[in-house]
Amino acid sequence: QVTLKESGPVLVKPTETLTLTCTVSGFSLSNARMGVSWIRQPPGKALEWLAHIFSNDEKSYSTSLKSRLTISKDTSKSQVVLTMTNMDPVDTATYYCARIRFLEGYYFDYWGQGTLVTVSS
């Protein structure tokens, strides 16, 4: 059974750095043609892709947030970590991690439950 679970702080202050961890089970982060993405959703708004990392360690970031994001993985711990620097109230959102799978195209086949992060002083 594939599961993903996000963890991290519920509240961060402006200018602080956010660190989120996605712990996966039911598959390995070394599986070929698989990866993990981070996606966020501000309250009442649409989904926004942030970053991904594949099994071969290939990484990619949202163009608009690239300077603030870092994604990494620890295969032995089955964890993917996202850091976002210089947090601002507009970054308040539910942050999801999702598994990427490739079969006739890439798609997110399993999602975590999400974690709500509020940015406020």
Added chain:
Amino acid sequence: QSVLTQPPSASGTPGQRVTISCSGSSSNIGSNTVNWYQQLPGTAPKLLIYSNNQRPSGVPDRFSGSKSGTSASLAISGLQSEDEADYYCAAWDDSLNGPWVFGGGTKLTVL
């Protein structure tokens, strides 16, 4: 402003067939496959359609997807009250917008 364009809302009565459109460009829908996600109130998105028209195991065949050129559509037939949700299209994008782009979401109301 989302890269993929969806109508903000759609509605139908139980038993009806409704369609939700998703418009993109040559760098995303025009050259890559389209996926659809269903987000029930207060829950995480769930994969509904992948690779334009494929249903994951467990998704009813009332849901179907199609793609033509730079546009895609999600059709729901035999509409049920539990289909009331937000629906998002997504695709890989080969331009600087990408690699992943989403639609702005369509809120489906079952009247």
